Structure formats: structure tokens, C-alpha cells
Amino acid sequence: MVADRVTLCECFARDGLQHEPEFVPTDTKVSTVDSFVAAGFRRIEATSYSHPDRVPAFRDASELLAKVPRADGVAYKATCPNPRAVQRALADLDAGHGADELSLLVSATEAHTERNLRTTRARQWANVTEMARLAGGRFSLVGVISMALGCPFEGRVDPGLVAEDFGRFADLGVTLVTIGDTTGLGTPATVGPLFARLAAEYPDVPAVAHFHNTRGTALANCVAALDAGCRFFDSAFGGVGGHPAKIGYGTGMTGNTCTEDLVNLLETTGVATGLDLDLVLAASARCEQALGRPLHSMVARAGFGLLPEGVSL
């Protein structure tokens, strides 16, 4: 593992909060996003243009995007489930408070597509293609392939199929493709070869590691992805979220890769995140305050480990 630099996308405000039973007030969300920007995050998953009745957690999508701090080099991502969502994203952009990135999702398996998206993969690809067309080059697009490392309904997922989906996203002009281990079924032995293959087949479109810690493997899988050349990671402060609300697949305590713990692992390994570590801990505290409970980060309790010379709090 060589010293290098990686980019983390902070997903607390969207993937992290999607699960919360209580609506988190917009100003509270904004205060967490403020702390992410202050800590140096340059990619932030801010909200979702889901239908407000279906996912009320993000009924304030436009208001939130109007309130978050805008700074050079900070990109906000919003997830879009359908063409109507892209139209809302365009309206916000026209109103001067648009997202910078839109993410468009497919699932690698038919069974999960049916249960989660209530459609078929073929129809979802048509849907995604229409969304990309509507976006009209006015956003960076991020493809997402969920269940890319295994599915609770179909079991193993063919890496060749994931590579094909990756290529379809590349053909749609996306700038990144997110590899989702949606229910924590990936292992270093499957993550490493998949990321190596994608980097070899699509050298111009980086893969993003989006792992869930359902079985405790998130950090080990991040190391495998890093070793295979991955330089983009999704994570959420406190390890919250990481499992679509109200969808009854998978079991157990799921959660996103925990930002604090991933930052510690990377920085103590000599991989620069570009973040201010002191302000990472401040953001961690802000997120716990926002949700009113201790979250799942170990580093939030224990502090950072042995940092390289020149890196300090």
C-alpha cells in the first residue's frame, strides 16, 4: 500500500439519515453539512429527490440545497430515483441552488430490483437512460450498482455482469460508478478482484467503494478496494444508515462504512484524505448531537491512532 490520496464522499445527510424514524430538522441537517465542509469534505451526499410521501426524510430536499454553504470545490450529490426527480433537480439548478452531482441507481439482480424498485432491470436501465438524457449534461452523473457484491435473494453476483453495468453507465457519460455492497456480503477476496477488473476495463471512470458494515467487513473491504487501486470511498459519520428504509431485505444492524474509522485507517496508513482531523472529530460530535445519541464510531471514542509525521490534530 503506497502513500496516496483518496476522496471521501460524506453520506451522513442522505444515506445516513434515510433510516431515521424521526424527521431531522432542515437546519440541523445544514449544521452537519456545515461541519463536513469545514472538515474539508469535497463530495457530500446531501439529499434525495425521492417522492416526499415515499421518503419523508428528504421532503426538504430543495430547502436544504438552498441553505447548505457553497464553496469552490465542494460538490453536493442528490440521489434521483426517477425522471420526475431529475426535473426537480433541474428546477433547483435553475433557481440557483442545484446539486452538483446526481446519482442514478440500478441493482445488479432482478430479484432485488423487483423488491426494491418494483420494476425489472431492463425497465430500470430505460429509466436511468431517460434520467441521464433529461439531465442534459448540466450535472455530473454518478452511476450506482447496488448488490454488486452479493444479493440476499440471488446469492453470488457475477462480476462480469457488474462490469457490463459499469460499462453501460460509462456509455451514459457518468463521471463515477459506485459499487454498492448493499447488505455486506462482499469480502476482501471478492472486492479486490472486482475493483482491479473495473479499473483495468474502465481506466477513465473511477469506481467508488460504497460498503455497508452489515457483517463487520466494511473497513477490511475498503482496504481491499484501496489495494486494488480504488481512490473514491463513500462513508457516513457514526456509521449510520446504509439500508433503505422500509425495504424488508437483509437483516441485522446494518450501517454505512463509518467515516471517522475509515479516516483513521487511511491516515494512520499514510493515505491522505485531505481532511482536517480535528474538524473531523468536531463533525463527528455534531452528528451525534444532531441525532441525540452516541453513534457507532470507535474512533469517536478512542481518538485517532498513530498518525504519520507531519499529520496531526
Place this chain on the structure above:
Amino acid sequence: MVADRVTLCECFARDGLQHEPEFVPTDTKVSTVDSFVAAGFRRIEATSYSHPDRVPAFRDASELLAKVPRADGVAYKATCPNPRAVQRALADLDAGHGADELSLLVSATEAHTERNLRTTRARQWANVTEMARLAGGRFSLVGVISMALGCPFEGRVDPGLVAEDFGRFADLGVTLVTIGDTTGLGTPATVGPLFARLAAEYPDVPAVAHFHNTRGTALANCVAALDAGCRFFDSAFGGVGGHPAKIGYGTGMTGNTCTEDLVNLLETTGVATGLDLDLVLAASARCEQALGRPLHSMVARAGFGLLPEGVSL
């Protein structure tokens, strides 16, 4: 990573329980050990011959060893802090209920030796040498090097010094040497090279990976050790314990590598543990019952991931 076989030492009954504020009744401990034997564990850290006033959790060491099930190929380990402890171990052996393995500990740093053992490294090595002499070849001896991957007082630890300590243990005739990441300061980037070096320098004395999850890195570090050739791992059901009680070093929620989560990671990677996975989950439930609370395993909640053909619950 190739398909292979590893040996896990289950540490719940000793390293796991050392932290518990309430004494766990001997019969409750025995019932957990029963479940470990049933699940197929062949190395079990059962108790400690610590002074009963100093570590009352193990005041029942002899009684416990008299009650645990004895089966061919099952080795019980007891920790010994001083020559008096070895004398107690010998008395139990003479009485027909001895431990099979004794572990003898040094710390890699002077500062930790002073705070934890209240002595110097030189005196502790004399102590360990005397214990090995007293044991008289009647037990398998397991050397332990704590703080081998970093120290909260001294920071980085020279791998050359760890290798020297390893060699001193080898000269004392130990069968294994445990590499302790006592406060979770190791990373895959330090674990991998250390284990590779030890395997190269001491091919006849296997190193044991004993990692604490203080900063969430335990499983990632286990993968690094495995990739470097390590085939012996310490873990505890529910990820409990892992931090000497009443010793005020380090901070945060520490814990041993979680057995259930490690077994899942290994088995889903195609590395055989020799365990019955159904009975691993039964032992997990037994441990939660013994402590009367949910413990820290993710797999205890989520279940095992995608097992290879031929491996099933």
C-alpha cells in the same frame, strides 16, 4: 488469498470476561466453554492464574478447570502473570485438571511495562524465564508480546524489537507467540510486514494474531495477517473484553476481535475454521445469555454471508 485452514483460540472466558464488573458464576462460564467445545474450538483461553484479590473475575480458576469438558484435541490455555501462578497451574495439573497451555506475557515498551506490570522489561523477561523454567516442559507455552503494534505512551514500536522478543520466546521453547495489538494501533500496513517478517525469521514458531478493535481495525488487520501467512487467531465471542481491567491506558470502547464476525469473514472467503457454523451461532447466543445483554457481533444479528459450496449452516 488462498483457501486454507486456520485455528481460532476462543478468548471469551478469559480476555473477554476480565472486564466484567460483576463476577460471572463458574457454572455460567462452564456453560459457555461447553458451547465453544461443541462448536469445534480446539484452543480455548479458559482462565487466568492472576492473584484472586487483584483480578477477582478469575478467583475460580482451579474450579473452572476442574469443570470444563475434556476432549481429545481440545487445549485449554491459562494466563500466568508470575511464578506463583505457574505453581498453581502445576498443582492443578497434578490434581488432574490442569491447563494444557500457559501464556506468559511481556510488553514491547518500557512505559507500558511500568504502568501495567509495575516492573521493567528486563525484570519481566527474568520473570518469564523463571516461569518457563518452573513449567518444566509440562505445558505448551505461549509467549505474548503486548503493544507489539504501537503503544499509547511510546507511539510506534520498532518491529525489530518485536522480532527480538519473539526470538527470546522461541529460545524459551514456546510453541506459539501471540502478537498483541493491545490498544488497536496496528494497521494493515504495519500488521502485514510484521507477520511476514516473523514468519520468515521464525518459520518453526507460528505467530498468533491477537488484535483489539479499539479503532475498528481488527478484521482488516486479521486479513493483513492472514495474507502474510498467519494461521492462528485469537478472538472473543461478541467482541467483548480486550482491555485489562482497571489499567488506565488507552481510551474508548475497546474489544477483542469478534469471533462471529471473524469466522464469517474467514469462511465466506473460503478459509476453513473447522467450526460448525450453526453451533458458532448457538455459542454466540449462549455468551449473550451469560452476560445478559446483546454483545457487539454484527453477524450475530445479520447471520453469515455467502458461504462457499459445501459449507453450510
